[in-house]
Amino acid sequence: xxxxxxxxxxxxxxxxxxxxxxxxxxxxxxxxxxxxxxxxxxxxxxxxxxxxxxxxxxxxxxxxxxxxxxxxxxxxxxxxxxxxxxxxxxxxxxxxxxxxxxxxxxxxxxxxxxxxxxxxxxxxxxxxxxxxxxxxxxxxxxxxxxxxxxxxxxxxxxxxxxxxxxxxxxxxxxxxxxxxxxxxxxxxxxxxxxxxxxxxxxxxxxxxxxxxxxxxxxxxxxxxxxxxxxxxxxxxxxxxxxxxxxxxxxxxxxxxxxxxxxxxxxxxxxxxxxxxxxxxxxxxxxxxxxxxxxxxxxxxxxxxxxxxxxxxxxxxxxxxxxxxxxxxxxxxxxxxxxxxxxxxxxxxxxxxxxxxxxxxxxxxxxxxxxxxxxxxxxxxxxxxxxxxxxxxxxxxxxxxxxxxxxxxxxxxxxxxxxxxxxxxxxxxxxxxxxxxxxxxxxxxxxxxxxxxxxxxxxxxxxxxxxxxxxxxxxxxxxxxxxxxxxxxxxxxxxxxxxxxxxxxxxxxxxxxxxxxxxxxxxxxxxxxxxxxxxxxxxxxxxxxxxxxxxxxxxxxxxxxxxxxxxxxxxxxxxxxxxxxxxxxxxxxxxxxxxxxxxxxxxxxxxxxxxxxxxxx
Ligand code: ADP
Ligand code: MG
Numbered sequence: 001x002x003x004x005x006x007x008x009x010x011x012x013x014x015x016x017x018x019x020x021x022x023x024x025x026x027x028x029x030x031x032x033x034x035x036x037x038x039x040x041x042x043x044x045x046x047x048x049x050x051x052x053x054x055x056x057x058x059x060x061x062x063x064x065x066x067x068x069x070x071x072x073x074x075x076x077x078x079x080x081x082x083x084x085x086x087x088x089x090x091x092x093x094x095x096x097x098x099x100x101x102x103x104x105x106x107x108x109x110x111x112x113x114x115x116x117x118x119x120x121x122x123x124x125x126x127x128x129x130x131x132x133x134x135x136x137x138x139x140x141x142x143x144x145x146x147x148x149x150x151x152x153x154x155x156x157x158x159x160x161x162x163x164x165x166x167x168x169x170x171x172x173x174x175x176x177x178x179x180x181x182x183x184x185x186x187x188x189x190x191x192x193x194x195x196x197x198x199x200x201x202x203x204x205x206x207x208x209x210x211x212x213x214x215x216x217x218x219x220x221x222x223x224x225x226x227x228x229x230x231x232x233x234x235x236x237x238x239x240x241x242x243x244x245x246x247x248x249x250x251x252x253x254x255x256x257x258x259x260x261x262x263x264x265x266x267x268x269x270x271x272x273x274x275x276x277x278x279x280x281x282x283x284x285x286x287x288x289x290x291x292x293x294x295x296x297x298x299x300x301x302x303x304x305x306x307x308x309x310x311x312x313x314x315x316x317x318x319x320x321x322x323x324x325x326x327x328x329x330x331x332x333x334x335x336x337x338x339x340x341x342x343x344x345x346x347x348x349x350x351x352x353x354x355x356x357x358x359x360x361x362x363x364x365x366x367x368x369x370x371x372x373x374x375x376x377x378x379x380x381x382x383x384x385x386x387x388x389x390x391x392x393x394x395x396x397x398x399x400x401x402x403x404x405x406x407x408x409x410x411x412x413x414x415x416x417x418x419x420x421x422x423x424x425x426x427x428x429x430x431x432x433x434x435x436x437x438x439x440x441x442x443x444x445x446x447x448x449x450x451x452x453x454x455x456x457x458x459x460x461x462x463x464x465x466x467x468x469x470x471x472x473x474x475x476x477x478x479x480x481x482x483x484x485x486x487x488x489x490x491x492x493x494x495x496x497x498x499x500x501x502x503x504x505x506x507x508x509x510x511x512x513x514x515x516x517x518x519x520x521x522x523x524x525x526x527x528x529x530x531x532x533x534x535x536x537x538x539x540x541x542x543x544x545x546x547x548x549x550x551x552x553x554x555x556x557x558x559x560x561x562x563x564x565x566x567x568x569x570x571x572x573x574x575x576x577x578x579x580x581x582x583x584x585x586x587x588x589x590x591x592x593x594x595x596x597x598x599x600x601x602x603x604x605x606x607x608x609x610x611x612x613x614x615x616x
Contacts, residue, residue: 022084022107022114023160029111032167033060033156034176036116039108040151041184044068047149050207051192052184058198059170060177061156069148072124075131075140081120082135084110109151115163116156122149178202182217183263186256186290189213214241214290218254222247222288227333229289231326235296236318238326242273243288245280245331245592254288259300261292265309268316269293272323279554280331280589282596291323332588425585426600429577435570438577445605449581451572452565453593458583460561460594462523464554474504475522483530485515485537492541499540499549503556507533524564532563558594 030036037054044052047070057063073081077088087106112118113135121143123130130145157164167173174197181203185193189210195202205216215223225247231238243254257269269291277287301312313319426449427442438449485493493500493507493515500507504521517529524532539559543552566572572580584590584599593599609615 018084019114022110029108030115030156032176033064033173034180036060036064036112036153036156037066037177037180038183039112040064040066040153041181043108043151044070044149045184045188045191047071049148049191051194053194053196054177054181055196056174056177056198056202059173061164061167061170061173062154064153064156064177065150067148067150069146072130072147072149073120073122074124075127078120078122078131078133078140079138082109082113082118082133112153115160116158117152117154119152120149121145121152123147174202183256185213185217187258187261187263187292218288218290222254222290226288226290227330229291229326229330231322231329233322235299236322237294238291238322239294240291241289242276242291242327242330245277245282245285245287245596246598248277248281248285248287250284250286252286255286256290257293258291259293259302259311260295260297262302262311263309264311266311268313268320269323272320273327275320275324276327276331279594280592280596285596289327291327293319293323295319424582426581429574429581432572432577438572438580440577440581442602444602445608446603447581447600448603449584449600450593450598451580452567453597454584454590454599455580456561456565457590457593457599458580458587459523459564460558461587461589463521463557463561463564465588473522474501474506474519475525476506476519477517477529480516480518481529481533482510482514482516483533484513485509488541489534489537490515492537496537496540496549500536503536503560505533505536507537521560524560527564532560535559535563561594 029039033056037056037060041052041054044066047068049068049070051069053065053067055063055065055067084107109118109120118135119132120135121130121132123145125147130143131140132143132145133140157167178195181193181195185191185203185205189212190207192207193203193205195204205213208216211223222243223241226241226243229238229240229242240256255270255273257264257266257273259266259269273287273289273291281287295313299314301314423443425442427440427447429438429440431439432451433439433448436451438451440447440449490509490512493509504519504523505517506519507515507517510516515533517533520527520529520532536556536559539552539556540549543549543556549556591599
């Protein structure tokens with residue numbers, strides 16, 4: 001008989017020994033060396049450290065030492081620091097509501113001490129030397145040390161072999177430890193960080209300006225290929241950077257979210273970000289982003305997760321929408337308007353680390369961390385390109401006052417320039433290539449535009465934003481366009497009259513095999529209406545029910561835009577090309593077509609010179 005099925009013998013109910021409680025708790029807090037690093041660095045930051053040194057041995061499995069120059073712990077309190085639920089950070093329930101420190105559960109050190117050898121040495125400003133406490137032996141003795149605290153953790157999980165077995169290789173654990181420090185470093189540029197592994201320096205980040213730290217930690221490539229996020233709703237502020245769709249990665253490894261300075265993994269926020277990229281990113285690609293959410297303490301509960309990586313918002317819809325809006329706004333600034341720094345240029349070297357702030361949101365002076373306000377600077381570039389931007393941008397910087405002279409002539413000159421693009425980000429059209437590309441010259445060099453892809457995006461954005469392609473935008477055709485239709489197409493036209501009208505189309509059956517397009521959206525004037533009608537009918541029959549159609553509206557508009565966009569092999573005149581370039585500069589998200597492909601590329605003078613070995 002199977003032993004497992006036998007009723008177990010009754011055992012007496014007992015209180016668990018403290019050590020065992022700690023070990024169970026440790027299971028939640030300490031998953032791997034990186035969790036220890038995170039907790040110890042949290043504590044150092046809470047102690048007001050300005051410099052934090054992390055020394056790792058054997059991937060952090062053999063040893064982790066974290067040294068700080070914070071305010072230290074007085075000798076009498078050293079043993080308390082190791083006790084469960086002992087904390088200096090909250091004393092009352094009210095405190096719980098407004099915690100601004102990194103941690104307050106008072107169990108990290110106790111948990112770590114229960115699964116590893118732990119010693120702590122600390123000195124406050126009032127004392128002449130440090131005191132060192134060995135958690136295992138309880139021995140307390142003087143030790144040499146400057147003001148601050150060192151915590152040494154050795155042989156993680158030595159007493160819980162099952163858990164030690166679950167650790168990965170040293171190099172994997174080391175990578176996780178480094179990532180833990182990176183997360184802190186990104187949110188606290190005012191603090192210096194050093195990481196050493198087996199005596200070798202792995203990372204060294206000096207205290208610096210926020211954008212410098214982003215470049216130090218995530219690389220100047222990320223800085224160059226991302227846009228500032230800034231949204232200030234008073235109780236809720238968002239800041240950070242959103243990577244351009246072209247810089248998206250195959251892995252989700254460059255996605256950092258902070259709530260009130262604390263790194264979190266939050267599905268809601270991640271979803272909001274994802275939604276913002278929906279229109280511009282290829283399916284499987286992962287955007288890179290760094291997002292700081294600063295929210296009034298009473299609107300968020302940070303105490304729901306033992307390792308503090310999850311939070312709960314009072315109003316999740318508000319957060320989701322704000323994140324989506326802020327990231328969308330960041331991405332919507334046409335790159336063509338930011339100083340023309342092309343992909344791959346070193347933005348730091350070019351002094352263009354921060355591209356213009358989104359037009360829809362004022363720079364929030366968003367917060368990088370509790371102590372470190374980050375002001376995302378709106379560069380002068382915006383004003384510089386004023387002629388191609390909507391009226392919100394001031395013209396005065398770019399166009400010196402004509403005095404009391406002829407404002408009219410000034411406007412005319414502006415219009416002429418606007419048209420020719422002599423000074424515009426995407427430059428002046430010089431030729432059409434292979435029936436598919438526009439070549440243009442701008443201040444940086446050569447611009448190559450994929451005609452169809454660019455126009456498609458422009459038409460799509462127009463359809464979306466002006467609610468063109470809606471009933472009010474219907475334009476009757478003088479001569480209805482007739483076409484031979486399939487039974488399926490005729491059935492769809494008959495059953496989806498309303499949906500078609502909402503999209504600006506009037507398609508009526510003329511016979512059992514013929515459909516007539518009697519009106520089309522004005523925004524698509526001049527397109528092949530029959531192809532448009534067929535495309536939309538196909539979409540409608542695919543999405544079927546009207547709920548699904550409403551949800552798929554953007555996709556249907558995208559189909560329509562594709563039909564409305566200029567086809568390859570159409571010869572464009574120079575003024576038509578220039579008009580398209582100017583349209584791109586005015587259009588949100590013009591850097592990608594609806595399918596996420598780039599619409600234009602810059603080849604700089606330097607690259608051209610390089611091709612011909614000039615200046616060698
Ligand atoms: P918590 O951080 O949740 O309070 P911990 O177990 O992490 O709990 O730490 C317990 C207490 O030890 C802290 O509240 C703090 O007073 C003290 N402490 C821990 N690390 C440091 C440090 N690096 N510098 C100064 N005090 C520290
Ligand atoms: Mg702590």
